[in-house]
Amino acid sequence: MASDTVYRASTTAPVNIAVVKYWGKRDPKLNLPTNSSLSVTLSQADLRTLTTASCSASYPSSDGDSLLLNGEPSDVAGARTQACFRELRSRRAALEAANPSLPKLSAMPLRLVSENNFPTAAGLASSAAGFAAFVRAIANLYELPASPSELSLIARQGSGSACRSLFGGYVAWRMGDKADGSDSMADQVAEASHWPEMRALILVVSAAKKGVSSTSGMQQTVATSGLFQERITKVVPQNMDLMEKAIKEKDFAAFAEVTMRDSNSFHATCADTYPPIFYMNDVSRAAIRAVETINANVGRTVAAYTFDAGPNAVIYYLEQDTEAVVGTFYHVLGEIDGWKQASLKGLKPSMSLDGGVASILKSGVSRVIMTGVGEGPMKTDDFLVAEDGSPVKR
Numbered sequence: 001m002a003s004d005t006v007y008r009a010s011t012t013a014p015v016n017i018a019v020v021k022y023w024g025k026r027d028p029k030l031n032l033p034t035n036s037s038l039s040v041t042l043s044q045a046d047l048r049t050l051t052t053a054s055c056s057a058s059y060p061s062s063d064g065d066s067l068l069l070n071g072e073p074s075d076v077a078g079a080r081t082q083a084c085f086r087e088l089r090s091r092r093a094a095l096e097a098a099n100p101s102l103p104k105l106s107a108m109p110l111r112l113v114s115e116n117n118f119p120t121a122a123g124l125a126s127s128a129a130g131f132a133a134f135v136r137a138i139a140n141l142y143e144l145p146a147s148p149s150e151l152s153l154i155a156r157q158g159s160g161s162a163c164r165s166l167f168g169g170y171v172a173w174r175m176g177d178k179a180d181g182s183d184s185m186a187d188q189v190a191e192a193s194h195w196p197e198m199r200a201l202i203l204v205v206s207a208a209k210k211g212v213s214s215t216s217g218m219q220q221t222v223a224t225s226g227l228f229q230e231r232i233t234k235v236v237p238q239n240m241d242l243m244e245k246a247i248k249e250k251d252f253a254a255f256a257e258v259t260m261r262d263s264n265s266f267h268a269t270c271a272d273t274y275p276p277i278f279y280m281n282d283v284s285r286a287a288i289r290a291v292e293t294i295n296a297n298v299g300r301t302v303a304a305y306t307f308d309a310g311p312n313a314v315i316y317y318l319e320q321d322t323e324a325v326v327g328t329f330y331h332v333l334g335e336i337d338g339w340k341q342a343s344l345k346g347l348k349p350s351m352s353l354d355g356g357v358a359s360i361l362k363s364g365v366s367r368v369i370m371t372g373v374g375e376g377p378m379k380t381d382d383f384l385v386a387e388d389g390s391p392v393k394r
Contacts, residue, residue: 006054008141009138009140011377011379013051013133014044014048016040016042016161017306020037020239021266022035023266025219034175034232041192044378046370048116053111055110065085068113068391071115111385114384135151135154136151153181167186168192169190169373189244197318200373201314221270221277252302255304267307281364282360283364288313294328294351303324327347328349332358336367
């Protein structure tokens with residue numbers, strides 16, 4: 001029977017790590033940022049969210065919409081999630097009104113099942129991948145004709161940085177200046193294929209949930225940091241211009257300098273918040289010293305650190321400099337999980353880190369993730385909801 005039909009669509013979506021950071025909101029309700037930002041989309045082979053969106057007239061309307069995340073029920077009653085549901089349903093309802101032969105999917109309860117292949121809420125941009133997959137999966141289910149930029153307007157309302165995860169490669173989120181947020185969206189600066197040699201080594205310092213959430217941290221910074229105005233009016237606009245130029249020209253030295261300076265600037269405003277916010281710790285600082293040592297020993301900039309709202313170090317480098325960068329860290333952290341053995345063949349550590357730095361890294365890094373620049377969301381036939389509407393056991 002048609003009423004028993006379970007409609008399904010699955011997508012994967014990537015993590016992105018900003019090299020020019022988003023921090024601060026000019027409109028918290030609409031998730032409008034105080035500054036533009038720019039990120040690198042990372043490979044989904046290593047970091048991705050898989051989400052299946054389904055709907056059916058057979059789903060009890062009393063149950064409402066639901067989300068199962070990593071096997072656990074997740075709350076969908078929050079204003080951000082509801083804003084995404086509303087916008088997607090509205091677009092589907094418009095299609096149904098224009099074509100009465102379409103099934104009335106917009107009136108059916110939604111069941112979403114989602115899983116990450118990385119720790120959630122640990123400073124690894126899980127909300128970016130999560131909301132990008134959430135929005136893209138429902139858009140696919142509803143067969144919406146929206147472009148990634150249009151969908152980024154919706155994903156942004158769920159999680160600001162999620163708008164960048166709707167594209168692969170190198171992605172800018174333009175802050176916009178309209179009060180309704182209609183011009184605050186993402187666009188692609190360059191495809192992954194433009195600069196495919198970009199790599200990232202992530203040192204996972206703590207898989208525990210962070211102490212101060214990004215949302216509350218931003219509000220505190222906007223309200224109390226004296227450095228913040230300088231950052232949003234001068235530092236970030238300049239960094240955006242320099243970063244776009246560096247990416248277009250594939251100038252790693254310039255890319256690296258802007259990446260590290262912007263990370264430092266962001267964390268300086270966090271420290272300038274009252275009371276201060278410290279997302280980085282001793283292990284994070286040891287990673288910075290290690291990067292400085294590598295660059296000094298090579299005699300040019302081959303590695304760039306950046307830290308989001310958490311202690312994990314993301315270290316960008318080019319494939320041709322794998323030996324200098326990965327070789328040095330592997331020499332210290334070789335016993336930790338996550339290394340890709342195929343990438344390590346023949347690597348010789350060309351330098352040693354300071355004993356104190358090496359000791360802190362050894363005791364504080366729990367795993368590594370080796371990855372690189374990658375593509376945007378991908379449609380898949382890997383379903384987390386069975387044809388009868390039940391969650392697939394994996």
